Amino acid sequence: MLRLLASLYFFVFFSIIAINQSSEYIWKHWGNQTPNELGYAKQVADNLRDVLNTVGIENYPNKSSLDIININDVAWFPEQRTALGKGEVVISFDSNDNYQLFMLLADEISIVKLGPFEPKRPSIWTKYGFKLVSFSILALLLVLWLRPLWRDLEQLKRITEQLATGQLDIETKPSRFSAISTLTQHIQKLALQTASLMQNQKHLVNAVSHELRTPLARLKFALAMLAPKDPQQVQAMSQDVTEMELLIDEMLSYARLEFSEREMSKTNIPLSDLVEAQIGKCLGASNKQVEHSIAQDIYVFGNDHYLARVLQNLLQNAEKYGAQKIKIELKLRDNHVILSVSDDGPGIPVDKRDSVFSPFTRLDSSRSKETGGFGLGLAIVTKILSWHNGKCWVTESEMLGATFNVSLPAHRNTNI
Structure with missing residues (x-):
C-alpha cells in the first residue's frame, strides 16, 4: 500500500511540474x-x-x-x-x-x-483551451499509470469470480509495471493454492464415495449372515451402519454443492406453484395440521431443482420438530419474496439462531439424535440461497416455536 501511494504521489508531482514548465514555455512563445x-x-x-x-x-x-x-x-x-x-x-x-x-x-x-x-489580450478561448489541453495531458498520463493497476484489479476480480463458481482452471498474467504487482502476485499465488485445495477436496469426495461404501457393504453382508445368532445385537449394529450410510450421503451431497453452481442453470420460476407442489407432498406424508397462505403469481429467477431442495429441507425440519401444527406463508414485500415456515416445536434460543446454519450444528437441548439428521440440512439451505442472492434467518413463531424466513429477489413474469 505504501508503494502504491508513493508511486501515485511522485507520478502526479513530476507530471504537474513537467506540464507546467511545458505550458509556460509554449504560452510564452506561442499563446501569449x-x-x-x-x-x-x-x-x-x-x-x-x-x-x-x-x-x-x-x-x-x-x-x-x-x-x-x-x-x-x-x-x-x-x-x-x-x-x-x-x-x-x-x-x-x-x-x-x-x-x-x-x-x-x-x-x-x-x-x-x-x-x-494596452497590450493585446489573448483570446479567452485560447486561454481556457490551453488549460484544457494541459489537464487533458495530465489525465492521459494518469490513465497510462492506472492502466496496469486496472488490469491487475480486473484480473483479481476474475480470479475471485472463478473461485466463487468453482472454476479451478485459473490462469494468471501478472503485470510488472503495476504499482500493486507484488500484492497481485501474492493474491494470485493464494488463489492457485485455494484452487488446488478445492481440487483436492473434490478428489477426496470422490474417493470417499467409493472407498467408504465398499467396506460398509461388506459390513452389511456380514451382519446379515450373523443375524440368526444374535438378532438383537445385529439389529443395533445394522442401524449404526445405516446411520453411517446416511451420514456419508449427506456429507457427499453437501460437498457436491461446492461444485454445483457452475453447472446450475437459472430460469424464471413460478415460486407459488413450486411451494404448493411441495406442500402437497408434505400433506401426503405428514400427520400434523398444515396451514398455508400462498400468494399467487410470484416469480423468482433461479433453479427450480435447488429451490425445491430448500423447501423440502425447511418442511422436513418443521415436520421433525413441530408438535402438532405447521404453517407456511408466501408473500411479496418490497420487490422481495418472503417465504415463512413455522412450527409449534421447542423453538431455538436467540443466541443460537445464527449457528444452526453452520454444517454439523445440532442443538442438543431440543434436537435429539432420535429425531434424525446430521446438522447439514440448514447449511444446504444457506448455500443454495447464496446462489440466488437470498438469505434465511430464524425468528420465534406465533405458535412459540421456530419460524424460518427466506428472502429472495422477486422477478417479473416474462412468460406473459
Missing part, C-alpha cells in the same frame, strides 16, 4: 504575443529616437503629440537609469498592466515618453 508586441514597439521607439536626434525636437512635425519630460523629474531605478544612459528603451508597466516606453535623446536630458499602451 506580448513579448513580440513589446519587441516591435521598441523598434518603433528606436526609429523615432533616431529621427528626433537627426531633425531635432523643434523641427519635428508632430512635436505637440510628443510627451517630453526631464530625466531628473522621474525617480528612476538604478538599472533603468543605466539602461537609458546606454541608449536602450526602458519599458514600465502601470497598475492596469499597460506599458510605457521611455527613451533618452542625444542631449542626455530629454526623455520621450510613449504610451501608456
Whole structure:
C-alpha cells in the first residue's frame, strides 16, 4: 500500500511540474504575443529616437503629440537609469498592466515618453483551451499509470469470480509495471493454492464415495449372515451402519454443492406453484395440521431443482420438530419474496439462531439424535440461497416455536 501511494504521489508531482514548465514555455512563445508586441514597439521607439536626434525636437512635425519630460523629474531605478544612459528603451508597466516606453535623446536630458499602451489580450478561448489541453495531458498520463493497476484489479476480480463458481482452471498474467504487482502476485499465488485445495477436496469426495461404501457393504453382508445368532445385537449394529450410510450421503451431497453452481442453470420460476407442489407432498406424508397462505403469481429467477431442495429441507425440519401444527406463508414485500415456515416445536434460543446454519450444528437441548439428521440440512439451505442472492434467518413463531424466513429477489413474469 505504501508503494502504491508513493508511486501515485511522485507520478502526479513530476507530471504537474513537467506540464507546467511545458505550458509556460509554449504560452510564452506561442499563446501569449506580448513579448513580440513589446519587441516591435521598441523598434518603433528606436526609429523615432533616431529621427528626433537627426531633425531635432523643434523641427519635428508632430512635436505637440510628443510627451517630453526631464530625466531628473522621474525617480528612476538604478538599472533603468543605466539602461537609458546606454541608449536602450526602458519599458514600465502601470497598475492596469499597460506599458510605457521611455527613451533618452542625444542631449542626455530629454526623455520621450510613449504610451501608456494596452497590450493585446489573448483570446479567452485560447486561454481556457490551453488549460484544457494541459489537464487533458495530465489525465492521459494518469490513465497510462492506472492502466496496469486496472488490469491487475480486473484480473483479481476474475480470479475471485472463478473461485466463487468453482472454476479451478485459473490462469494468471501478472503485470510488472503495476504499482500493486507484488500484492497481485501474492493474491494470485493464494488463489492457485485455494484452487488446488478445492481440487483436492473434490478428489477426496470422490474417493470417499467409493472407498467408504465398499467396506460398509461388506459390513452389511456380514451382519446379515450373523443375524440368526444374535438378532438383537445385529439389529443395533445394522442401524449404526445405516446411520453411517446416511451420514456419508449427506456429507457427499453437501460437498457436491461446492461444485454445483457452475453447472446450475437459472430460469424464471413460478415460486407459488413450486411451494404448493411441495406442500402437497408434505400433506401426503405428514400427520400434523398444515396451514398455508400462498400468494399467487410470484416469480423468482433461479433453479427450480435447488429451490425445491430448500423447501423440502425447511418442511422436513418443521415436520421433525413441530408438535402438532405447521404453517407456511408466501408473500411479496418490497420487490422481495418472503417465504415463512413455522412450527409449534421447542423453538431455538436467540443466541443460537445464527449457528444452526453452520454444517454439523445440532442443538442438543431440543434436537435429539432420535429425531434424525446430521446438522447439514440448514447449511444446504444457506448455500443454495447464496446462489440466488437470498438469505434465511430464524425468528420465534406465533405458535412459540421456530419460524424460518427466506428472502429472495422477486422477478417479473416474462412468460406473459
